[in-house]
Amino acid sequence: MIHFVLLISRQGKVRLTKWYSPYSQKERTKVIREISGLMLHRGPKLCNFVEWGGLKVVYKRYASLYFCMCIDPEDNELETLEVIHHFVEILDRYFGSVCELDLIFNFHKAYYILDELVIAGEIQESSKKTVARLISAQDSLVEAAKEEASSISNIIAQATK
């Protein structure tokens, strides 16, 4: 299973963290520090796997961002690379040619997408289309609620005028 997912920028800034195994806040900070140290110092041509504390870290760099997933030693590393790529493609479709800034300002959206892709450390959907559909359905629910709220506040505002 996937123990956690990290998105770390080339400067070592954390852009997304998702934990599927229990790590306390202190441990999380330590893990992030250790893994970014390991990952950022590896050359470009080397393999995408690093052994870390009895587990394996599979990472891939997309532009300025490192996507990294930590898996059990007996898991399929090549498949995890595919999962990462799958995630990136969905992000790309959702944001339309995603860049780091999208993920900074809309970090919650990235989390929502990840939640449609992975639960309990296991992948739940192999169709990008399905994920996109589910996300947009939920987004429109939020939009609808917002509109309703603003219309109500308009009514209240008018009524109290």
Added chain:
Amino acid sequence: MNPFSSGTRLRDMIRAIRACKTAAEERAVVRKECAAIRASINENDQEYRHRNLAKLMFIHMLGYPTHFGQMECLKLIASAGFPEKRIGYLGLMLLLDERQEVLMLVTNSLKQDLNHTNQYIVGLALCALGNICSAEMARDLAPEVERLLQFRDPNIRKKAALCSIRIIKKVPDLAENFINPAAALLKEKHHGVLITGVQLCTDLCKVSSEALEHFRKKCTEVLVKTLKDVANSPYAPEYDVGGITDPFLHIRLLRFLRVLGQGDADASDSMNDILAQVATKTESNKNAGNAILYECVETIMSIEDNGGLRVLAINILGRFLANRDNNIRYVALNMLMKAISVDAQAVQRHRATILECVKDSDASIRKRALELVYLLINESNVKPLTKELIDYLEVSDQEFKGDLTAKICSIVEKFSPEKIWYIDQMLKVLSEAGNFVKDEVCHALIVVISNAPDLHGYTVRALYKAFQASSEQESLVRVAVWCIGEYGDMLVKNVGMLDVEDPITVTESDAVDVAEITIKRHTSDLTTKAMALIALLKLSSRFPSCSERIRDIIVQQKGSLVLELQQRSLEFNSILEKHRNIRSALVERMPVLDEATFSGRRAGSVPTTLSPSTMASVKVPNGVVKSAAAPLVDLLDLTSDDAPAPSSSSGDFLNDILGVDLSPASAHSGASQAAKNGTDVLMDILSLGTPPAQSSSSTPDIFSLSQNQKSPVASLDGLSTSSPVSARAASSQAASSIIDLLDGLGPSPPAPENNGPAYPSVVAFESSSLRVMFDFLKSPGNPQITVIKATFTNLSSNVYADFVFQAAVPKFLQLHLDPASGNTLPANSSGTVTQTLRVTNSQHGKLIRSMVKMFWRKAKSTTSHVNCEDDRFFWKD
């Protein structure tokens, strides 16, 4: 947006934080934001709760504490609208983990949301539950999740399936409830449901053998068919990855088949065809294809034997190994480790390629390859492979040297065909990467050297040459210094030349140089310096001509800031100056170190390393050991300003030399002695937990009385001071045979030794129920050893069954307990049990003291025991 609202928008806050130039600026911005959020929380501001939590999540990601927002998550989750719930659940998963008590409060909201009419809200609840549920929550909400496995919308079913995985991992007892609904998922067409269903079934098999049996019988056929359909499916754009339809489903199916096939020939048989098809037909030019092949190979290796398939699998691995992509090579090495148990011969064929991988520039690959090479080595190929590895050691990265060295040492030790080869290889490793060699490896090498008398000369010369070439390698220096100390004369006289050697000329002073350089080098650590000091002492008798120079070097260490070195230097100086007559006997060559004992000690190294800490911890409450001993030492040590008398036995040198890693010297040597004695008894008794003060107040008066009365040598009371301890110490002084080498009273010649019979027997303990007599015996040649025969007599009218006697001694003593003559004491003094104790006193002349514990069972009653701890058992040898 409400123009009167305080606080910034999320977007503005992120901008402000990004605009910060320094960490301090960022902290200031975050502090301000947090203060605003807190204020808003206190006002119970509902309108901005949503935005506040989003901000908190961002702040959390930057690593700042956000615990004050946890309750806000719960409030948002409890509110009615979807947007609030969405962000609330996200915050819950991000800010909390399953170990926080707050999480329990969300159980009820989760339960409501799992039953919600809006399927997206059900989805949110399932996702949160799957990611962070605790065991309690799993128990409470399992029925809901189980029901949702049959929900009409497939997107909820798949979420429920993954959520079930979490639940059965947290509470394996619940597994049986999920077997049937999980099996139903395997028949679905929706890929998401299939993937999660297969995953759920795989995890069920891990926690329940019942589930495994069920799926094996009912589902193998279905799964094989599903895999066949997926593998043969036409182009499906929705699931296509690099020309392959849904690799994720492929891989999960293969993994589940592996679980089913393992250990079951029929199931394995039914999947052979499809495995062969996947292994041959899958395109291997893209990562997705390789991922499937990799999984397929693992399944073939794991299921029951089918020769043809295995050949196919090994061939795929061979192709992988030759691939230029590092990722593929990495997984190939990984898989070959598993293949080695299946077909070692086939893996051996790839040896050359694997060896190349050890030298790869990629650390991950090197590590895998090294592990694999280690498994590949056997008696027949150890020589060439070790040569390759050692050659590579010269050019390898610093950070890889540690791993590589450890592996080479282990290989050399395990497979060495002959001693000279072992010594040669170890010397190469030591010269190349001595700083990475572990202490116990050096010890093992010294033991081997010591056991090869015909190679002593060769080794010491080789070490001398190696030292000249690379004197910065700590471990090499230690071994060299030890060998020169022991076999220095062979070095100088070229004793035991082998044909392969070139003769070298080394003078006596050259040999002394080695020790001098070592002791004076700043980078040498304490142990190395201490070893050099001992080597010098040894050389002083081997090379009489250098004796003066050696004394000078030793004397210089008197000023050492390290107590250990200072003390040793004083003692050695005293040996050199005042005890010339016994010096040569004292520094004789070490007896051959017993290989069996050593390997036994290494095997038991885990408890040995543990013991110092336990020793230290129990020593404090049991302070009696130390405090009581102090006056005794003073009494004996006439030059009381000197440090406590050091050991003079060669046995202790052995300890010093072998215990190379004893940087906190005293604590460790104590531990190793204890381990050597096998006196776990000591630990037992020390860790009894009975405070010594208490036990000594219970019986001591009767006891000390009885001893004073009955002890036939209690007449020397004239010397006694007010303290009863010293009184007793003095009382038993009759048979003194002190050879106190180092007490500074040089001229006094060693007292003649007393032989045996002069020791009267002593009533060591007597109560209304038990008497213990000690008879002493000294072996004439060895004044350090006292043999004590303990005789136990039962004075009560009850038979004592399971009688056990235990004794413990301070660490300057070594105790050996022979088996007792029996474990039943007949009543009314009608019979006795005897047991022999052998005590070796490394500081001969010091009082022997011990703690004794006895326990037994009276007929049908509970165990009674007597603890005689602290100062009760003293006598003098």
